[in-house]
Amino acid sequence: MIITGRAFIYGDNIDTDVIIPARYLNSFDPQILARHAMADFDADFASKAKERGILVAGFNFGCGSSREHAPIALLGSGIKCVIAKSFARIFFRNAINIGLVIIESEKAAERAADGDSMTIDTQKGVIKNLSKGEEYPLLPFPPFLQKIIDSGGLLKMAAADEKLKKAGGGNE
């Protein structure tokens, strides 16, 4: 997969109450959620998501609640990927499970400035900041996580796997 776009920058510890405030959790429609994504934090989020596509953040992106509405709202916003120095763990697994592209790279996030043109090639494993003329390695996911991504999400993987489909609570 090749992703191109321009960066817009947020700081550390962007929490899920900021990504999608709880008052909107009475719906799980991606389009409705997307209308309110980041609304309290950045009034221009919706246009940035559509026009630039690459959200770059600091450490612990997605901390707080387990609400899957957060990555769903980001997917609904049309965003192409989130690059962060690190992700909070529930957000991380939710994103993998539903197919939001997330990239953990301290270097790429550190160096990116507002408006920088970026290209990510997930096959070749490289993140390019074209505005800076720099490249950073994209570390591969562990094989199990890559399998979820390649399957199109956790439940698609489970639905296609007869052994998992019939599982009754056993291990491994």
Place this chain on the structure above:
Amino acid sequence: MAIKTKTKMSMTRQLISSRLGREVSAGEIVMVGVDMVLGNDITSPVAIKEFESHGFKNVFDKNKIALVLDHFVPCKDILSANQCKIVREFASRQGIKHFFDAGDMGIEHALLPEKGIVKSGDIVIGADSHTCTYGALGAFSTGVGSTDMAFGMATGKVWLKVPEAVCFVLKGKPKKWVGGKDVILHILGEITVSGALYKSMEFCGEGLRSLSMDDRFTIANMAIEAGAKNGIFETDEITSAYESERNNPTFPLFAPEVSAYGKVYEIDLSEIEFMVSAPHSPDNAFPVNEISGVKVDQCVIGSCTNGRISDLAAAAEILSGKKVHPGTRTIIIPATQDIYLEALKKGYIETFIQAGCVVSTPTCGPCLGGHMGVLADGEKAIATTNRNFLGRMGHPGSEVYLSGPAVAASSAIAGEIVSPLEAV
């Protein structure tokens, strides 16, 4: 009680290893069977849609799924009512044993331990970040998303990266009215909101003997606020007393020697002050004296963090014979129906109403700005809840200060944040 183990494994690794029948390493990704899969009225509808749209027909075990309608319940609006209906009908179709609706519902993380539905030694996942609460019992328990919940309901499994662990060795005895909340806010102030990212926070030491189950639930509950995967406690006589009341056996779980941990914090409970976390982060924690004088428009005592009977007891002791400040709306929410009844029998509810408080049926309500106490622009609240992120309790221009029940009740009387030692 069993003899202490000689293992070098963290408590979390012990539990996952014993379940898989082999020794697992930190960082390894495993697929493990679960004893309970939990969801609420916000997260379950998403999981149910995923479950059904991917062609799954039956849940893996109708006795190992808990569905609790607690967040926006009794339903605050039509959209919430529609979400509850999805869960109610699914529970009925699937014959879910542990389904809790208005009437027997309580806040999930107070309710499940109280009913004995989760117990020591269990592996539990819940589509709610505060699922880490059950670690207080000596369970491995972690918050996940709705897709993980759907996967868990379908297969009875969860994928996990075995976490590294940090150890908290507790000693000493806390001062009067200093409780689990003060301990965990103190810890968050030390290690920050990313201080245990992806890790297990493990609690041991002789100081445990002076922490009640309620204190332990509060501490484990907020492990997520440090970014942790889970919080977990050694099991002891206090655990067994709690579990035997619910006819559950106690799993013998002990921390390894501290040298087995990468990072060890020693905490003297006797030195912990009344703590308050200022906006907009739970790790922005200060002793109450450094923050006192902030005027508060609202006080909330409740939530999965501090809505248990000992929390209400502390609040009632402070509010007894007093009136809350006319400028401070005070909302008290017993976390479950059993807690509500016990508070009623002990006279706490009368005390609260005489003091001018609102008493509500169990609900998560105001903690996440849902209902039953949403803040207006510019308003400030003191709350025994768990998060004070921007806009958490209502308008993005409002502010939440987090504390334990003693500071919250004292501040309700004073109309501003004060130490319980000044108010009483």
